[in-house]
Amino acid sequence: MQEIYEQNIEIDKLREECGVFGIYDFDGNDVASTIYYGLFALQHRGQESCGIAVSDTRGPKGQVQSYKGMGLVQEVFTEGGLSGMKGDIGVGHVRYSTAGASTRENAQPLVLNYIKGTLALAHNGNLINAPELREELSYGGAIFQTTIDSEVIAYHIARERVTAATAEEAVAGAMKKLKGAYSLVVMSPRKLMGARDPYGFKPLCIGKRDNAYILVSESCALDTIGAEFVRDVLPGEIVTITGDGIHSDTRMCIPKEKQARCIFEYIYFARPDSCIDGVNVYQSRIMAGRFLAMDSPVEADLVVGVPESGNAAALGYSLQSGVPYGTAFVKNGYVGRTFIKPKQSSRESSVRVKLNVLKDAVKDKRIIMIDDSIVRGTTSDRIVSMLKEAGAAEVHVRVSSPPFLWPCYFGTDVPAREQLIAYERTVEEVREMIGADSLGYLKLERLEEMADGLPICKGCFTGKYPMEPPKEDIRGSYEK
Amino acid sequence: MQEIYEQNIEIDKLREECGVFGIYDFDGNDVASTIYYGLFALQHRGQESCGIAVSDTRGPKGQVQSYKGMGLVQEVFTEGGLSGMKGDIGVGHVRYSTAGASTRENAQPLVLNYIKGTLALAHNGNLINAPELREELSYGGAIFQTTIDSEVIAYHIARERVTAATAEEAVAGAMKKLKGAYSLVVMSPRKLMGARDPYGFKPLCIGKRDNAYILVSESCALDTIGAEFVRDVLPGEIVTITGDGIHSDTRMCIPKEKQARCIFEYIYFARPDSCIDGVNVYQSRIMAGRFLAMDSPVEADLVVGVPESGNAAALGYSLQSGVPYGTAFVKNGYVGRTFIKPKQSSRESSVRVKLNVLKDAVKDKRIIMIDDSIVRGTTSDRIVSMLKEAGAAEVHVRVSSPPFLWPCYFGTDVPAREQLIAYERTVEEVREMIGADSLGYLKLERLEEMADGLPICKGCFTGKYPMEPPKEDIRGSYEK
Amino acid sequence: MQEIYEQNIEIDKLREECGVFGIYDFDGNDVASTIYYGLFALQHRGQESCGIAVSDTRGPKGQVQSYKGMGLVQEVFTEGGLSGMKGDIGVGHVRYSTAGASTRENAQPLVLNYIKGTLALAHNGNLINAPELREELSYGGAIFQTTIDSEVIAYHIARERVTAATAEEAVAGAMKKLKGAYSLVVMSPRKLMGARDPYGFKPLCIGKRDNAYILVSESCALDTIGAEFVRDVLPGEIVTITGDGIHSDTRMCIPKEKQARCIFEYIYFARPDSCIDGVNVYQSRIMAGRFLAMDSPVEADLVVGVPESGNAAALGYSLQSGVPYGTAFVKNGYVGRTFIKPKQSSRESSVRVKLNVLKDAVKDKRIIMIDDSIVRGTTSDRIVSMLKEAGAAEVHVRVSSPPFLWPCYFGTDVPAREQLIAYERTVEEVREMIGADSLGYLKLERLEEMADGLPICKGCFTGKYPMEPPKEDIRGSYEK
């Protein structure tokens, strides 16, 4: 019965919470397999559960086929199952969540019947006023079958739809009530809609392939399915795709300088081959590496990245500094989510199973090791040790993000503050803890430069958020 | 992905739609494994999906653990999974449904958050006004994630709870709106409630084991778990079990003569070792057999039952008539729900795979064959042929229910009228179709006698229902 | 990984060890699905593992497709899998075994390459000289990958084939070395062979459907697949089915009076709708019941069988004695091999989960309860108690076999002698242990009568075996 998903072997990382995908094919082709490929390209955004819902816009109104399950896209879906899903419009979702709510019930897309037939909804982000909204709805007699924000959003759309002239008006009405981060894809019987919160925390973009329009979290998925990138959905914009084309509603947009993109999309979450709001993710990581070389230079023989995410910044550092770029680690390519860990002796640590050092490459060398972030510091500690045991003369750690100090309320899973290595510690103290010879973080003021001037959310570094944070930590609080 | 459940090999039978189980152990013992055993004893009431939800009445309010899945109780639950479900109060459900809605989403119990925390609900029966109630709720902005009536019931309880003083008052308020058949078990954080519709279509009774109270569809499950039968829940009664004992609310009860129990519980659905509303199921089947012997006598050498459900009536016939009782069929004990049927030659019919004739036992004999009902007649036809091929001299068919002619709106899955063999056919025509030498049905007026005088619903035989049936066939209609 | 199969809830029974099936269709039709149906009809002979191997006699010599797995036939095989198995000749097997060797490696049919291509072999029975034969082969450099006798048989066939002119001569040569019980079905690229040990311990018969010949353990499977019974394979006979017809080799046959059929096939193992060596199994059970009524009469109100296997003898008892036949027990039809038993309270005993008493049927009655055998007596004890708790005035137990006292070396799984309730106890002592008011066993001298005069093996009742038993208990001994 209960599907148990073992903890990922890669424990000391922040977690993205979701990826969304929507498509409407005006030529009437079945879209399920394209959604499958799209979700596969978004798999890095969520490995816990996934789902697809499709509908036939030419069939009886509101007939939706959906399938959701725990696990990776290729574990949940089968060829036969996909070919049985008929429909020219559909949405998909990949999800990661905190442990408590990692259940099949919470998998998305959320498919429901409401006043106008059916609705399927996929959501990336976190509402900060979800508890209040839930409570308010409860007092009106609402029932909740999941603990996901998407259900709160769906309720608001359904309530607005009672009086709203169109589905997109209902979405617009609902958005007025929602506070926080949300990139949404919504499918009604004859329309595909996308919406992004006014701050633009999470990405969402539009693609096109022949006569099909796509809405997707990251542009890399467009490449995978052979579609062209059209444009990003604007922060605050609602786009509605129907047989008549794309309609844009920008009434909820706010001044650009108030926007607050999540910088971790650039630092770590997004795939390097994605481009978000005009900024190439790979180039932004190269830039971060260059800044580290400018701001925290050190004499060394070799600069290496902690795979995979540290490699781009390491290359940037090398290009800027002239220190040769190299490889120090081999990652076991079979480490997956479901890696079981039978009783280990102290010799078979999680890190060793995942990473090994190329001893000949590091022996007697002064190494600059680039990682994208240090959260608890547990992994950094062991990786530095491994390099030293392999004979590295010096290990200089450079981190392509500033020290991580505060909670995130907008969709990133962060440990409690006391568990953050940088919490109430100086950089020197952190350096000592992880056993590095020197330690340098990306400077806070480099973040906008890294994102080519886009306004960003720095809450997790500064504790100053683009909107008033909730009084108490709301994450999971309504999972009573 | 999509779990496919092959059609039962036993195709020409009516289908019960559910079984419910609830328990509250005042000694604080975990109840999940007892629910498991209880559901196992109710398995005949639904083999498509099942589920268990438990809660700890001494823990934080509203923490519910639940697990649901497609398949038999012993397929869905594992020992480890059950032992991980901690709680002294819980509900369980087994389900059968029509094909369209046979999905995991529709499995019960329904677990939800509402104004006062959590609610878990298990339901047996069918509401006839569910579509209207859904529509009404939709106009108030409600969203529906399943296509089961239980969600409609839950919504009404939640709405009533906004103003009602207690959960049981909310249940009472909701019941005023519900029309049709329902036996409910409802768990709130500190209470276990049971309710039965005023007509008493479906059974529900109360049991006790040490300091634990049980609510369950059939008394046979009480024997399995070693509990004592306390009493039946009255039609229209709401019982509330708390730390203070059992409270009864009979305000919704109607005069006994207006009640309308489903006679098929006695004829076929219930287990013979159950006792419903004071009437022993096995004895009622013996009685039906006796009535057939009285009303449709025939000279013969042997009276046999079509296994399993025809055996008791065959014994009754034998006792009344003096014709020796015997066995004519061997049933393959491994025929289960998931029997796959690879391309068959005409020689490997479904009936042959399931049943075989004891040739030596029937050769040259005049046989009276008792079946509990004839629906489409397809199976009867083949069984009569098998007896004749095995050398039976004559085959006289006796059916322990009247001819089946009308739809059921209250929870039994019936084929379309045109598929019913008795539809627009005389008994003589049916006899000819199934190839019997004579055919006799139970007389309509014997039904009350069979149920020891209890008022019963005869809708499926007469087309006269205890309440106004819906204009159009509502079964599945909101599964747009 | 390791598939764990929970112990059957029905614990106090002897175990059959296997069922075999072979078919050769001269019209060239694929036989896999027919084997599937045939094995399904033999499922009662083994529920632990099963397998099918097929070959195309018109294809390249020796291409065999096989599939084996742990579990029931319908659990192991899928429709798609079966339709992918192409071939007009094939063999199948169902297996039960003692716990130690219940592994996938030991599942049959055994498929192997040998000097003349491929061989597939399915075996029912137990060799008593397997350890010696294994040792002897080892000294010649043989390797063993299983712990089943079939591998020893296969080796001998392979060795004989080096010099033998034909495959059937190789089988004949091998049989000279084998001691014990074996009913074999062997498939070579162009031939289907069947063989039965000279004593005829285990059944094997021949059937025909259109242009296909079938070899199968029990005739009931012929009914299931719509084939006609042709004849039994003689004890000691080898039959060879080729395109030229059936060839019989009776050189190994011994005088009929030396034969030694296993009487438990008639008492309990075989399906009642099978006919073995001319004796109808159902009728032999009816006879056993009649003998009990003659030899151990008692005044009573009702005679009942312990389901399912006690019912026929109960009917026989009733017919002979005039005491009315009735039903006292309801068996939960969903009890299967994989029933899990989460921690039970004393109230949820295995027997209660499986059987319930029809209280109204037994209350204040004097009951004669017929069971087919008493092994350890643990179940009998509880069933008698259940009847008494339900109000039975008296419970008289009659057993349709003699007291079970000695081990079986020929393919039946028997507990250690000390665990047998009849071991070193008088009938009166046994009666007291199980709490019955009287107890009667079938008389030893009735066994031949029951089998219509066929010579039988009485080893398990008398300790006198048709051949010298091995010095030490060999069962499982080579599973070092």
Place this chain on the structure above:
Amino acid sequence: MQEIYEQNIEIDKLREECGVFGIYDFDGNDVASTIYYGLFALQHRGQESCGIAVSDTRGPKGQVQSYKGMGLVQEVFTEGGLSGMKGDIGVGHVRYSTAGASTRENAQPLVLNYIKGTLALAHNGNLINAPELREELSYGGAIFQTTIDSEVIAYHIARERVTAATAEEAVAGAMKKLKGAYSLVVMSPRKLMGARDPYGFKPLCIGKRDNAYILVSESCALDTIGAEFVRDVLPGEIVTITGDGIHSDTRMCIPKEKQARCIFEYIYFARPDSCIDGVNVYQSRIMAGRFLAMDSPVEADLVVGVPESGNAAALGYSLQSGVPYGTAFVKNGYVGRTFIKPKQSSRESSVRVKLNVLKDAVKDKRIIMIDDSIVRGTTSDRIVSMLKEAGAAEVHVRVSSPPFLWPCYFGTDVPAREQLIAYERTVEEVREMIGADSLGYLKLERLEEMADGLPICKGCFTGKYPMEPPKEDIRGSYEK
């Protein structure tokens, strides 16, 4: 039933056939979980099936527990299953094979009973005289239950053991008959043995952790389990590990210059963090890149590797040439063996799903793209196109191995000659086919340099093999 494993999405690669692991812990600790970690580190050597067998050297002689299954190590084994495997000595295996024999029956280790108890055997490599040996054994009456060479080897060990004084003598005796490539790990009840064919085709080395000795295909697995590298097993050596220590038998060794290591272990198969026969795999790839820069220089802006295996050579090229190293591709980290490919439009090619180009990184650049080998050329073609579509000004392909032209008989799965792109084509013709602006292969004479002077097998490049190849292609030939 039949487990279907979809073809790997990475199709244009050679395939390694196996990895082996053995361990004997003199402190008596259970070794199953260590084998699990070891196999996980060898997963790249075989992803089709895997298995573990363990034994307790202090228990009854010959009790072996084994478990094998289709799939990755982490798919086949569970925590509970591993903890149930008790034993201080054990062997493990990971396997890749050609499609026809990809069955559970062929999974290793092979566990068998023979004259002296049990034997478990894991094998990497391919015998070229297996068909003759099988035939010879058949004529002696042998039976074969698998189609793997290991069974032939086991038979020879078993036959030798009839007269040999010790197990290691039996292994030595068997080796005299075997021709071809084999690295073996063999477990008898009280000994762990390792052997490598005299040519040293496949690697095998010895490690140590506390009081446990390990035999393993690659040293990287020693790092994973925290063991120290002791030394390589010599080509032709048999090592025997008992309670008395390690014994070496070098009687089968041949002069070093006759040895013939498989160069593809260095080029592609082995993990870069392994060291084989004193040569560091990563360094040998760096060297290959340097040689390419020396021998096939070209003016360019960026040198990139085709991930993962081309990266090291790309770095070597960059170091030698001064052309900056960069990243051009992003590989989807979730591409695994079981990736299903629902009907694709032409837009969703396998390559696109797996790889994406970093457009900004390659735009307008002259690119040197390093790949480790070109087999059919299908993938190269598409990757070059992708770079060009992304705006690369020029694409110069450099291959870190010579043109692949001949079959391999020693354990590498190679397509038919006609499918090899270099077959009967000039380098210029190949260049044109894959659309590159220039193409350079590693020179044949660089191979020894790359392997630091070790004698290597160049058969697949030259058609000249270290021993007479079989007349006809034997791969799979006995899978009749």
